[in-house]
Every structure is written in structure tokens, then in C-alpha cells.
Amino acid sequence: MQDNEEVNEGQGEEMSNDQVALTRVTGMYKDWFLDYASYVILERAVPAIEDGFKPVQRRIMHALKELDDGRYNKVANVVGHTMQYHPHGDASIADAMVQIGQKDLLIDTQGNWGNILTGDRAAASRYIEARLSKFALEVVFSPKITEWQSSYDGRKKEPVNLPVKFPLLLVQGAEGIAVGLSTKILPHNFNEVIDASIKNLKGQRFKLFPDFPTAGIIDVTNYNDGLRGGKIRVRARISQLDKNTLVINEIPYGTNTSSLIDSILKANDKGKIKIKKIEDNTAAQVEILIHLPSGISPDKTIDALYAFTSCESSISPLGCIIEDNKPLFIGATEMLERSTQHTVEMLKQELEIQLAELEEQWHFASLERIFIENRVYRDIEEEDTWEGVIAAIDKGLKPFTKNLKRAVTEEDIIRLTEIRIKRISKFDIDKAQHFIEGLEEKIAETQHHLDHLIDYAIDYFKNLKSKFGKGRERKSEIRIFDDIEATKVVIRNTKLYVNREEGFIGTSLRKDEYVTDCSDIDDIIVFTKTGHMMITKVDSKTFIGKNIIHVAVFKKKDKRTTYNMIYKDGRGGSSYVKRYFVTGVTRDKLYDLTAGKSNSDVSYFSANPNGEAEVVTINLRQVGSIKKLKWDLDFADVTIKGRAS
Template structure:
């Protein structure tokens, strides 16, 4: 179970909205402030992303003013230091000036764009954290999963019932008080106490008072009980002698007003509950402003903001990696990129960016993995030199496992490898005595994209000697090879 705190005023506003049958929505609020993306909050059973509030105070200085929920200054600084140690980004210094308020200064290195550094902090440190929430509660001795809205409705109805019970209790007390004060007024005003002088016993005194008070029982809210009579008999002479009839009447009138007001509140308990909540908000609301700013965060992909490093490929020796110095080909990658290695014999692998790894001297292509990239391949099936062509994307794989683009046979190898569209190839056939055309044009765009393990389409029934990219548009009399699934007359 993990339940996040909410804002005092917003909870009361939501309760009032519920009592008025209006829609409401509650989002978390944290005492330490920060930024909140509640796009996946799902009413208390999803997750939220929280960020530190960071100001760019100088060209090189970023200052952390507020922390994300659940993060301390110590843990945030440690996460920044860990990211620096792992090479995620560089900083000149980290200074903590936190006293009453959070103030952590992060000084960028020369040439570092502060906006980029801000994204790096959110991507690699506790300046941004994701919090999963789960409102699992005990209800009727059973675990149940509820939403924030359901809990608020339940508690609001509970408050409404509690206030009703409180009103009923106050009404009972007010009516009893009016009951006793009215009997006292009659007892003293009619001088019933003087009749007690002729009584010889306590029991007789009780009977005298009871018979006298029964004359006003019809206007009393409760029946006259033994306890009521005994309370009258215990009135002190001092109180009787100082009794003020007018003041007593005023007290009775006030009690009547109170009773009327209580009855009115009980008739419309919903309105009374709303008024009660309004009073609480008015009294305490200013002490609880919203501290966390609600904001939709741009998705920061670590692959996009991670520092790019130079990866070298030594084609001659067959090594690839960050530490390959004698490279005759190089490109820039982050630690989160993956590399696709394709070899002449049709084998291929998807690997992480290595420090230094032997990928084979027969590797013909190394590139960053992009599942959208379309690869074009023409290969010899075997010693017969019959060629097949196929188009595919590298989408599903297990890292470091070696796969084959086509069955491994003697003589099978890749003749052409390219990416994208608009590729036209000139296919040269093995010379034979009766051959009419020694070459033809093959258009890759006419070939459909299939799975990477598909065999592909046969380029020609003739044996192919070589393949090269066509530089000129074919002559009108030159016919393009048609794919098996298409035909033209």
C-alpha cells in the first residue's frame, strides 16, 4: 500500500463538490514542493513522476530549489555524484548551501548547455523519480483496492453521519436543559417549595412536588420523572431567593432558538455539512496552499540525452569499440545504443556498444540499431550462384546471439547490402553460349518488406556473376526483372 498526501484545501473542495453532486478530481501535493506529472495517477492506483524544481541561475549554474517527494538533499547529491562518476555528464562542482530552504548549486563544465544539463539531471539522477501508488485498504476486515475518489466519498459520508449524531446529541441536551429550566420556573414561580413546610416525610414532599409539576407536563418535551422531582428538591434556598423570572424566561427563549436551529440543521444535514467544511477551510485554509506545481513533463529518453562517445571500427583487424584506436571507420553512440553487425556470410548480431570486441574480419556493415530502417540484401544461395533478394527490418532479437539472414551453405554470401528506398541494381549474369542478355536492372522498391528470416524472392533463374548499384536509368529496350508475385504483358 502506498498512498500519497493531498492538499488540505483541495480535499475540502472535493468533499463539497461531492455533497453538491458535482464532479471532482484530486491530485497529490507534497510539503517539499517540486513538480508533479500526474498523467498516469489513475485516481490513486497508477504512478506519478516528480521532479526537483531547478533554476538556471547563470550560464553555468543550475540551482535546485525544491526536492522531489521522498528525496533528501543527501540522496540527491549522491545520485548526481554517481551519475558524474559513471560518465553520464560532467560537472565542475556541487555545492550544498541548504539551510531553512533547499539550495544546491550544480556548476556545469565549459561548453555544456545548461538546458541540456537540466535534461541530463532529470534523466540520470534523483532530480526526477517515478512513484508507483496503490490504495490497498482494509474494509470490513477484508483487503480491498479503492480509488482516491471512493475513499473521499466514504469519508465524507462518514463525516456527514458523525455531524448528524453530534446534532442529535446537542438537540437532546438542549431539550433536557429546557425541560429542567421550565420545571424550575414553575416550581419557584408558583412557590411550590412553600408547600413542603407541611410535609412530614421526604416521600410526601416528592408526591407534593410531582402533583404540582404534572400541571405543566403537557408543555414539557419529556415525561416528568423521579429524577426531575429530586433535582427540584435539591435546589438551594440561596438560588430560590435570588431567582429572576425574567432572566429565566430569556434563557428558555434562547434554548428554544437553539432547539429550532438544531432541528433545521438536521432537516438539511447536507447543507449543514457543507457549511461545516467551509468554516474549517476558512479557519485553516491559508496555512495549506498548494506547494507542488502540476505540470506535464516532456518524455526524456536517456538514449537522446546520453553523452555521445566515439566508436571505432578497425575493418582490417575486425575490432569494434570505444577503445579501438586504429579505426578506419568511426561514428558516435551513447551507452544506450545497440549495434547491428552484418557479415559477408550472412550472419548478423545485435550487440551493446563495447569497449573493444572482435566482430570478425568479414564484417561488412556496422550501424546503430534502428527498428525502422529497411535493409536491402541480395545474396548467392550457394555454389549455383542463384540469387535472392529481400527487404527486412531488424526488430526482434536476443542480444549477442548470432543469427543468419539465409541458410549457411558453401558459396552462400552477400553480394549487395544497402538501406532505404530508391535502390536500383545492375545484375550481371554468368556468361553462357546462348544467353541473350548479359545484365538487367533490378528495382528494390518493387519488393515487399518481409520478416528477417524470410528467404526472399529469386532475382533470376540465371546464375548471377555480380551485382552493382545502377548509376544510369535503364534504356527503353531494356526490360526490368519482374518479381514472381507480379506480372506484366
């Protein structure tokens, strides 16, 4: 760019008017992209640790609270109200609201809100209704301890964070893709999270594992506390209804019945599994019936469903949250500890506000009693000015205010002047005394809670569990999975042929020699007369090498199959005997099993699946003075070694 600018300057007047001057844009790209990335990370995709909400979710909850009158509101109305705070379109707000509603925790829903089991979408927002759940009203809002900020257009006030007194983020989970980073916090069980919070407050250890609304079976061996690099395996619950029918009653998280059935039909089309037909009877509960042809093993089909379809999948969690306007990667344990501590802090703030309000009530109730009981109001009868009235009341109160907890202010005196004559005339001293004593009990109780804050927080969590924990038991069963070898459960759906002389193997050589049934995921092991070996994937036609002497389906890590071989090392060379097994090699690489001389030749070869050792007879030609021309060689006397021996 600089060179061009210098050239332009040098040309001076020769430059024509329509030539465009070059402008540097690197700075703009750098700044603008960083601004955009920051906005997406902080304001759209990643939840805050304080309340567990993304901005759109927080604004929806705030709008629901503003509209709350105990009755249902049209979702379209809530979305419109949310748009006063959220600078994005109505569709994105409606989608976010449906996702909150489907989690069945914060929003009490009415109408068709879609189905997470079948993947059906919710009805349009003008047809469905919502209101805040009792749990949300108890846990999410507390205006007195909420920090407020201006909305995007400055017309309204919205919460910076909602004062959520509960580890909401772990119970609901969160997923979002930002710029340069993403988050995937898996949902956990409501009651287990409360139990973990109580253990944390008591200083005890706890462990948290995900629990999915779609139920299913999960293997949490590598969960790694939800940190980057962890993994969870999830499976559908498949059982045998009768000898020819399987039933799926629970599905893995991240799938629905439609996508699951599609994956089963694809595996059937590819010949990995064999099914007759599939029925989806899902309504409130999942029920997928898989009918098998006669002669197909149900147990083997269950394993094949896990190996080749979405009946088993793995989920990689990634715990990313926003703290102090910065993304932070933490695990489920730390999220719970931070959230529990935050809850304790907010309970403390609420108690402190409550104590201050009670003390203020007590102060004014005591002052009112003194004012009426001692007829201080009569002292103002002679006063002509407002200042005189204030001074007279102040003077009249002084002898009786020794037991008050703070000094009497002008505001207090002004409030006393606002008491109605009717109230003074009907004033009951005993009733006033009982009211003050009741306030004193509440003050003592609040002070006791503040002095024993951890015990108060534990009782708070226990109360939440007793009120809202019913029906929220664990859905996903935790189990350690057995590894399923795909090659053992796959249906042998094709035939393998060999042209020994030309050196070809494949599934399309139907005119040549049939070898065995195989599947399209199998590996094939091939040996040639020259002492070479290759392992290759099943294909329609593959060249190995001329004069093939043995072809078979290869089993990885197989130490049972033993190969017995006698070969001549090069033309006219010595003969060698070897026994070996092949456990694993690089695919499509030609291995030399001889000592390495060219024109080596295999005289005898056998492959024994159970390590058998045969006896072979050796015949020698009469050369020189050799006496013994014939003897038996027992391969059992030869030590089994690796293929390179």
C-alpha cells in the same frame, strides 16, 4: 514424524533415557504465524478507514488531548504518556510523532522537527515540543461520540477510533509494510479534498490527484485512482539560470536533496551526464545549483537528469485500509466517499446529543421557573420526612407542568431541592424567560440542522476551508510528461573499435580501427561478409563473426536508415538484390539476411541514414551467348522491405 513415533514405541525399553521424543509443531507454526500477521496488519502497519490513523498515531493524538492545556509539552513527555496506551518502545512512538508533526496539520510544533526537503532528522524528543493544532482540536476529538476500550494492560480507557470529521487519510497519506501486504496512500491537497467532499455531498462527480509537500511536477495519467497497478511519475523542477547553470527548486516526493545530489554525482561518474560542480543552498526552500562545462547543452542535460538520476521517479500507490478488522483495497474516490459519509454520520450524532442536552436544559429551566415563580418550595415547610418533601413538591408542580415536553421524574425533584436560597431570593422571572426562549431558538436551530443534514455538512466543510485552507494551495504541478529516450540524451562517453578480420567489436580494442563515439547503454548493429547481422550491447570486447563489413550505433524503431545489399546465395548460386530497414530484433541473436544457403557472400553493402538510393554498375563475365555484359542498377527501383525479405 509418525514413522519415527512407531519405531520408538517398538523399541520399548531399549530406548535410552537421553533420547528426545519428537513433538509436532506444525500446528503451532500455523497458529502463531497467523496471529503475528494479523497483529501487524491490524495493530501496526495499516490505517483504519474510520479515522485514518494507525494505532500508534491514534494513541499519540489521544495522549496529546489528555495533556492539552493550550501550552507546549515536551515530546519526551508526550511519548511517555503515550506508552500507557501503546505496548511498544519510546523510539517508535517518537518517530511516529515526528512524522505527524512534519505533515504540518495536526500538531503545532516548536523546535527542530527535521526537514523533509534535506532529510535532516529531528532533534531528540527531550528538546522539541508539541501541542495539538486548532484544526486537530476542531476536527479530531468529540468524547461524547467516541467509543472507548480498555488499554493493553487494562489500566486505562483509549478510543477504538477517534471521531475524525474530515478525510484525513487522503490529506496526510499513509505508508506501511505489514506481513503479506503493504499500503501506500499518497497525500492529496487539503482544499481539493474539501471541495471533493462538498461535490460528493451534492451528488456531483469529482476527481482527486495527489499533491506532495515537496512540490515538483507530476504526471497522473496512470494514477488509476490510487488502486493497485497504478503509477505516478514525479519530476524535480529544473530551470536554466544561465547558459552554464541549472537550478533545481523543487524535488520529487520520496527523495531529499542529499539523495538527489548523490544520484546526480553517480550519473556523472558513470559518464551519463557531464557536470562541473554542484552546490546545495537549500534552507527553507530547495536550491541546488548544477554548473555545466562550456559546450554542454543545458536542455539536453535537463533531459539527461530526468533519464539517469532521481530527478524523475515513479511511485506506485496501493490503497489498503482496515475496515471491520479486515484489510480492504480501495481507491481514493471510494476512500473519500466513505470518509465523507462517516463525517455526516458523526455530525448527526453530535447534533442528536446536542438536541437532547438542550431539551434537558429547557426542561429543567422551565421546571425551576415553575418551582420558584409559583412558590412551590413553601409546600415543604410542614413536611418532616424526605419522602414527604418529594411528594409535596410533586403535588405542588402538577397544576403547572402541562406544557413540559416530558414527565417530571424523582431526579428532577431532587435537583429542585438542591437549589440554594440565594438563587431563589435573587430569581429574575424576565431573565429566566429570556434564557428559556434562547434555549428554544437553539433547539429549533439544531432540529433544523438535523432535518437538513446534508446542507449542514456542506456548510461544515466550507467553514473548515475558510478557517484552515489559507496557505494550503496545491504545490505539485500536474503535467503530461514527454518520454525521454535515454540513448538520445546520454553523453557519448566512450569510443567503439572494430577488428574486421577477426570479427571482434568493443571499447577496449584501442589498437584496432576506430568506429564512432558511443555510450555504455547503446546497442551496436554489426553486419558480416557472410550476410549475417547481430545487435549487441556495448561491451569491452564481443565476438560477432569474421569479416565484418559494417558497424554502427543502433537506433530502435528506426525506419529512416536503409540498408542496400547485393549477395550471392551460396557457392556459385544466383545473386540477389534487397533493400531493407531494421526496426527491432532480439539482442545477441545472429540473423541470416541471405536466402539461407551456406557459403553465401555479400558482394555489395551500404547503410544510408536518410534512405538514400545509389546507382551501382553490374559487370558480368562472358559466359555463353550473353550480349549485355554491363548495366547500371538503381536501388531506387527496389522496394524497401523487412530484413527477412
